[in-house]
Amino acid sequence: MAPSDADADADTFHAFPSLPAELRCIIWRLAAFPRIVTLHQRPPRLGSKRNPKYLVDQYLFHCDSVPAVLHACRESRREAPYVRTLRDRKSPRYIWLNYELDTVRFVDNAIFLDRLSDQECAAMKRIILHFSEIDPNYFAVGVNDLDRFCNLESVQVHTAYGFAPWSHTVGFLERAFQHWFGGCNDGWVCPEISLIDLETGFELISPGPEFRRAPKSGSDFIVRSVRELGSNMRLAKNTLPQTTLFNNHDLFENSETSLPHRRVSRLPV
Secondary structure, three states: OOOOHHHHHHOOOOOHHHOOHHHHHHHHHHOOOOOEEEEEEEOOEEOOOOOOOOEEOOEEEOOOOOOHHHHOOHHHHHHOOOEEEOOOOOOOOOEEEOOOOOEEEEEHHHHOHHHOOHHHHHHOOEEEEEEOOOOHHHHHHHOHHHHHOOOOOEEEEEEOOOOOOOOOHHHHHHHHHHHHHOOOOOOOOOOEEEEEEOOOOEEEEOOOHHHOOOOOOOOEEEEEEOOOOOOOEOOOEEEOOOOOOOOHHHHHHOOOOOOOHHHOOEOOO
């Protein structure tokens, strides 16, 4: 049943324009909510019907809607905590993003992050790397530019291939981040890194931040369910050997490539 005019009127705060300007500004700033902004990469193509010989280079694009708070009024647009960012050098497009709340999701070829500026990379706190077409063997090449993401708090790797081809990625990324930023004395903490199988909903995660402030002899991983918060899973641990960190190729070659799936089962309710 569609809401009546009376119901819609009851949800409207008519006195809002009469509030002090300072209070209205605070409300506009608090109107932001966490979003997942998905980035795709448009492949290169040869022109269009009007210009068939004009080569259109690949560029980043997204299909997410602009936050509603930016459409309310001039005051909301001015006070809302969003910035125009992720301007691709090959396209004038931009994205409204809140670096404090939003998660940026890179799909397949969009993971080649050389198109982003150093300032944009340093500002991001949460990213998702979604792989549905890229071969796992090219993972180390695709994440080479993550060494510019120095302020990440969370990194999720989404795959549709199951855990077997991708089980090395969590340990690989953890050692890579420790190699890139572990020697800093500025209070840097390794981000939480997780691998999610989109078909089964299982997740392979790294330990909590309290265990990742410095390189260790090994990394404990936990397999858990990400379906419902109330679902019970049997925990399985897998310890990776210590690896000497020189470059991404060494990290990739020395990462574990198997996960004991047989040890994961549901507990009786």
